[in-house]
């Protein structure tokens with residue numbers, strides 16, 4: 001049995017993962033506006049990744065016979081002038097999600113709930129990869145500056161991203 005506090009925290013994280021999905025969908029739209037279809041595609045794949053994360057929490061809550069509570073998803077806000085600003089915000093968001101996951105691990109330990117801790121270990125590793133991936137793209141964009149040819153090449157690269165591949 002999940003403790004009531006653990007159950008609430010897992011339902012909150014389910015909501016946070018869908019909020020991530022929604023935020024990245026807004027970033028995909030902004031990249032499309034910026035005439036960067038490859039960047040937009042990259043975020044579309046990220047949306048799918050976040051949906052997978054959300055469903056992992058959904059399935060786990062049900063597996064532990066907890067009650068899933070679907071909460072409202074906040075409207076994403078952000079007016080990004082360029083691709084660098086979009087990715088810088090994406091990085092900040094991933095760092096926020098990492099902090100949330102680490103707080104959940106602490107809660108699972110306090111609740112003496114090794115099963116939830118085992119689930120969360122997957123997310124701990126995933127967050128290291130997600131942060132590194134987004135940070136890598138931020139650094140690449142910083143090096144390129146405003147170079148249109150650099151952006152064009154990067155856009156073509158990001159267009160190749162597939163679900164499950166970094």
Ligand code: FEO
Pocket residue numbers: 017020049050053094097130
């Ligand atoms: Fe679900 Fe991007 O962390």
